[in-house]
Structures are given as structure tokens and as C-alpha cells.
Amino acid sequence: MSETILEAEGLTKEFAGFTAVNNVNLAVRRGTIHALIGPNGAGKTTVFNLLTKFLTPSAGVIRYKGRDITAMRPADVARLGIVRSFQISAVFPHLTVRENVRIALQRELGTSFHFWRSEKSLARLHGRADELIAAVGLAGYEDVLAVELPYGRKRALEIATTLALDPEMLLLDEPMAGLGHEDIDRISALIKKVAADRTVLMVEHNLSVVATLSDTITVLTRGRVLAEGDYETVSNNPEVREAYMGTGHA
């Protein structure tokens, strides 16, 4: 078994008397695709926001590569190499596809506060940006405004932008939400490709996607971990089956 890269211990989040996430332990192993599933309201997205520091946990510890990141701010977590996506596709709508990717690349130049410098100085990033755009199958769309892309391609653009940071770990919040069949196949293939040398943690509703992609699955209900294991183990777990009854999935 490979080493743990991201670890949560006793993770808890309370919202004014309501416990959304209750004492969750989670260990994501390096180089795997780990899926977080569960019925609506199970606290998946909350766990996600806690891990990326978009929410502050009420209790518990989060460790990334053995380092305690519980008190860190979201931008700092991103700089450590944990980059997240969002449920609603996260692009910059009125920037072009190339500008979207370039925003992610430009931070490395260290000139992001230089308001006196011409943006022409960013042109040297275009080669790398176009490579990333081509890698997700968006070649030819470089100068299109992101808002004009069909939904599936926005998702691809979002992945290209995320990859521009060369993160060690990707957190994908429902990457398939709102996608049509052909897009699901394309984005699945993309995630698989991307995960070859990275670690992926994703929240996903589409169980066939979860079944084909994930190495490990954690099932949440009512803010607690119900079961964990590979698809085989989890799908045969009677409690999991019961939790999913009536939601039309399992």
C-alpha cells in the first residue's frame, strides 16, 4: 500500500447547531483516484470545502504530506499543490480560453502585482498555455471567450487551468455534474490521463464513473463515514445499499 498524501482526522463541522460533518477520518493514498460518494446532504461538499480550507473545521486535523494544514488559508493550500475545482464550472467567463490558462501560469512569473508592466510580457506563457489547451482537446479554441464554450468544454478548460499549476493533488467537486453522455466519456478519459502521475480526490454522483475511475471509495451519510474500500466492497455493503435506497442509484 502506498503512502498517505492527504489525511483528515476527526474532521467535524458544525453550522449553528447542525453537524454537517461528524468525526470523519479520511486517508488519501498517493497516486490513487479516491472518490467521495453519498446521498444528497451527506456532507460531501462540506468535507471538500474543509479540505481546501474554504471552510474552517470546528474540530479535527488535516495533514498534507505529514504537514498540518488545518490553520492554512485557501490560497496557501493551493500553493502547496492541492488545487480544487468547483461544482459549477469554474472558468473566468469573459476571458479567452488562452487567458484562462494563462492566469494560472502567470503567478510563477512573480509579476502579478506589476501594474506598470505591459501584459505583452505574458506572451511568453502562450506556448505552455497552448500545450495544455491541446492536451485537453481544446486546440483551435484558444481565442474563444470561455463563456461561449459548450458546458463540457468549459469543464475541459477548467481542468487545463488546474493542470497549469502542475498540482500534486487535484480535488474535483462533481466533475460530471451537468454533462451529457459523450462529454462524460471524454472527461472521464481526461481524469484518468491526468491521474497517471497525480492524486485525485473527487466528489461524484455518477456511480458508473466512480466505479470505473476510482481506486478507493468513501461513502458518507449524514456527515459520517459509512463505508470505505474499492467499488466491489462498497457496493456489496448492506448499509450502503440501504442508504442509497430511494435515491435511485445503487
Place this chain on the structure above:
Amino acid sequence: MTNGTAKLGTWAGAALLAVAIVLPFVVYPVFVMKALCFALFACAFNLLIGYVGLLSFGHAAYFGIGSYVTAYTVKAWALPPELGILLGTAVAALLGVVFGWLAIRRSGIYFAMVTLALAQMVYFYALQSPWTGGEDGIQAVPRGHLLGIFDLNEPLVMYFFVLGIFLLGFFIIHRTIHSPFGNVLKAIRENEPRAISLGYKTDQYKLLAFVLSAALSGLAGSTKSLVFQLASLTDVYWTMSGEVVLMTLVGGLGTVFGPVVGAFIVITMENYLARYGSWVTVIQGIVFVLCVLAFRRGVVGEIIAFVQRRTVRAPGAATPAHAPGE
């Protein structure tokens, strides 16, 4: 921005510059100088709302403090005009650091209210403290000699000095928008959580934009105090904050020339409708309502939209509607 609008922008800029050079020979120079000061003020305001998406309702504070500091230092300390203006701008920038640091923690209506409250504090300070002259303001401010050489009491010399300051400020704003920093600002305006998730500490970017906007507003106020040889409570009153919002909206929010056009429209209305007394406000209100109802993008915004529609409709135009690979 498409090629068509970019080209239009260059042409419009050249045409406006030509007009600006000829104008003082045709129109009363003080009127044009006033319009230029407000145009710079509106452009500085637009940097914040148009490119960061933050609606400040307290920009009079920076305009006013710049105006007071320059008027005071030039009159009481007999500083040369260029130093007085620099000092006014610097104090406005410092005020921007403090107020911005407090205000950027909130967004939307809360941001507007925080900036308004802070600006009202500056108003009461200007009303109460001895050096600002209370209700009288600071009057008979000497214009002095620029760099000890050019006599700014000559209307045309003063005019080209003001035009120079406006162009400098306009250039700084234009460059800021089209800089690596400006690119991050646009990303924050478009999708702040995503910008954070890409590792940007968005508060720091917003603060720098806020300070730049405050400093340039201060520059506009400083220049204005030399043009009118007066710093008064009007400069720091909340209606001044409202006026700059009006100018920017009428001209076109988030466009390069919109605030300039808006400032000229509003100042012209004030100037030529002055004989109708308090009816000016009513007429302004009607214009504002019409503007919001009929052309929400403002004068320049509508022109740009019109040109873009025509470019899209023109055959063979470079519209990326169908990219390869579909």
C-alpha cells in the same frame, strides 16, 4: 475585446486628444479643466468598479483629501504646485491603504456602506478641524509657477498642465488594466473563488487596486483645487461620491473612455443648466433614470456593443463561432 473595438478605441483616443488640444481655444478653459479633473476622477473610480467589481460609495474622501492637502500646502506652506499635487496624491493614497484595508473584507452592498461611512468620517473631519477652514474651505489658493518656470495663472498654461496630468493618470489606469496585475484583477472580478483556488491572495490584489484608485482620485482632487483655487466641503461630501458613480454609469462602466465621456456629459449639464437652479438635480435624475432604463451599458458601452454587433454580422469577420474540432 475584438479587433474592431480595439481599432475604434485607438481612433477614438486620437480624436479625443485632438479635440482636447483645440478645445480651450473654443470653449472657456476653466470649464474644460473642470471636466478633465472629473474625467480623471471617474476613470480612477472606474478602475475599481469596472475592473475589480467593487462599488465604492465613498470616493469623495480621496478626491476631497487630495483637494484639501494641496490647497493647504500650496497656500500655507507656499509649496510649488507640483509638490502640492504630489503631496495631495500621496495622502489620498495613504488614506486609501487604511480605508481599503478595512473595506475590502466585505463585498457588494456592505462594501459600499463601509466606504460611505468612512468617507463621511472624512467629511466631518474636514468640517471640524481648523486647517480645512470649516464651512469656508480653503479659498484663494495660489496656482504658482510650475517647476518655477511656467506661470499657471495663464489660463492656457494651466490648461495644458491639467491636460498633462489627466493624460498621465489616464495612461497609468490604461496600463494597469493591461498589465499582469490587471489580468489577475479581471480574473478576480470574473470568479473570485476560482482565483483563490489558483493560489492568488485576492485581498492583496483588491487592496492594491483600491489604493491606486484612491491615489488617482486624490490626484484629480489636488488638480481641481488648483484649477478653482478652492478646496471646499463639496469635495468631500457624499454627493460627490454619488456624482462620480453617475458619470461612470452614464458613460459606460468598465469601458476605457466611458468615464471620460460621462464626466463631460454631467459637467456640461451642470454648467449649461445652472440657470435653472435646483432643477439641475431633477434633470440629472431624469437623465440617469433614462440611462439606466434605455442604455444600461452607458454611452460608450452602447457604442462598443453596436460596433461588435456589426463586426459579427459582417461576412468573413473573424468570429470564432465554429472552431475546428467540432
